Amino acid sequence: MRKLYSALKIICLVALGITLICLVAVIAYVLIKGTGKLSFDLLFGDYKSSPSILPAFVGMLELVAIASLIAVPIGVASAIFLVEYTNNKGKLVRIIQVATETLAGIPSIVYGLFGYLIFVVAFGWGYSIIGGGITLAIMILPTIVRSTQESLLSVQGGLREGSYALGASKVRTIFKIVLPSASGGIVTAIILAIGRVVSESAVLILTIGMVVNKVPQNLLSPGTSLALDIYYFASNGYRDEAAATSVVLLVFVIFLNLLASGIGKLIKKSTGEEK
Amino acid sequence: MKSSTFINLKEKGMRFVFLFCAIFSILALATITVFLFISGTPFIAKTGFFEFVFVMKWAPLADEIAYGIFPMIVTTLYVTALSVIIGVGIGLLTAIALYKFCPKKLVNPIRQMINLLAGIPSVIFGLFGMTVIVPFVRDYISPNGVGYGIFSASLVLGIMILPTIVSVSLDSLNSVPSSYYEGALALGATKEQATFKILVPSAKSGILAGVVLAIGRAIGETMAVIMVIGGSPEMPNSLFQSVRTLTANIAMGAMELRGDALSALIATGVVLFVFTLLLNISFSLLKREKNDKIKKKESKK
Secondary structure, X not given: OHHHHXXXXXXXXXXXXXXXXXXXXXXXXXXXXXXXXXXXXXXXXXXXXXXXXXHHHHHHHHHHHHHHHHHHHHHHHHHHHHHHHXXXXXXXXXXXXXXXXXXXXXXXXXXXXXXHHHHHHHOOOOOOHHHHHHXXXXXXXXXXXXXXXXXXXXOOHHHHHHHHHOOOOHHHHHHHHHHHHHHHHHHHHHHHHHHHHHHOOHHHHHHOEOOOOXXXXXXXXXXXXXXXXXXXXXXXXXXXXXXXXXXXXXXXXXXXXXXXXXXXXXXXXXXXXXX | OHHHHHHHHHHHHHHHHHHHHHHHHHHHHHHHHHHHHHHHHHHHHHHOHHHHHHOOOEEOOOXXXXXXXXXXXXXXXXXXXXXXXXXXXXXXXXXXXXXXXXXXXXXXXXXXXXXXXXXXXXXXXXXXXXXXXXXXXXXXXXXOOOOOOHHHHHHHHHHHHHHHHHHHHHHHHHOOOHHHHHHHXXXXXXXXXXXXXXXXXXXXXXXXXXXXXXXXXXXXOOHHHXXXXXXXXXXXXXXXXXXXXXXXHHHHHHOOOOHHHHHHHHHHHHHHHHHHHHXXXXXXXXXXXXXXXXXXXXXXX
């Protein structure tokens, strides 16, 4: 029996090795294959003679702006209601909780289909950046609500009571005391949500139209994003360009992740939670 | 007096604003459900539920039009099952290794790295699959020289869900009280026996929740799959054959189809939506069971 369990231990360590190798291989492959292919034309060209990711860049920034402008206020306000006004109990809270959880579990392609039905067809906008942005906003809403809820719950009750004791109203307490103390967690949540917007492509394929060669003129024009460009390049035979675009996207995503964890650490330090 | 009524008004107003935002999630979910079902179910009703779900042929552009998504359902199930077996198998063992058998100094850096990897966009996994895994499978593993198909898709998805499974399993292992482990050691179990016979079974419900989460991701993943699965709407007869999943069907058809064929795609979305709803329900049931257990333990104390 002992031998069997020692063997299991070795198998576990092998599995750990496989996990690390697989995941490192993905990143290493992209970096090695793609870095050499980065060129000025690819990054900033005008897409006349050779492929360029400038339109994707613009599209991505617009999508991030639209999605976070919609999802952040709604998400944070919704978490405030759940935590500060209802004590996280009651029937309505339960329903809202179930709705957010269900939203979080819907596959992104179904969001894409919904965005297509409502913005492209029902509203008659056609493929548009703004349609894609709103769909993405609904998609990241559950993440923002949940993490904001967590950071609001971690604010000590004494702070609120102290504020009430000094005569502040509830709304004033929320905006002057609770939100500033929870701001670190909320900012981290927003950055991670932006990371999801940046890496999403299945939603966009159905809502913004994958027009890779034109910088979008306005929010109602079709466009593309970095992640969508990778798919376009890869499936149309531009594999080198796809790898190079992946490098750019990867750098973005890793930067966002490091930023989020850096802010988290900074806040913990300043509130003295971590020594 | 005046200022206090003003404050009261402001308080009530803000409460209303917060409430409205909180209800927004419900509204969004309701709109999504209603839109999908209104545009999807009439088509299912027209074709007939059994026709749509169990007919083996999908040919919206052929002379003899057929809208049967059975091949896609089967492929989805195959891909999901295989990738979850790969991902959970390796991921769970990795979590156990990180929990007990890895030098303590390495655990945190490895964990952070795995968390970072969880953020890699799926389209990059797709690119990796398309340019590395598919050629490799074609040249060395496939018996018939086809690299695209269920096998490659499951490999790519398995790798993709690894980080999720590792971190969820590690969390639930960490939440097992250390007295369980110490008790087992005191009774004469070896370190390994205590880990596999006591710790892992105690973390079961958390691990199971992680598995359900992984199933959800595998069913819903689109981009990584369409880049490696080939895309022919055929019944899978082998692991090495160009096929498509439900998600791939939606993504591949949506750009070019109109009319009835488009309604068929939306109906595909409805089927996928119902799948994930069922998964969600089982996930929340699992979570409730886990919470009940914790409550029972606490009340015993």
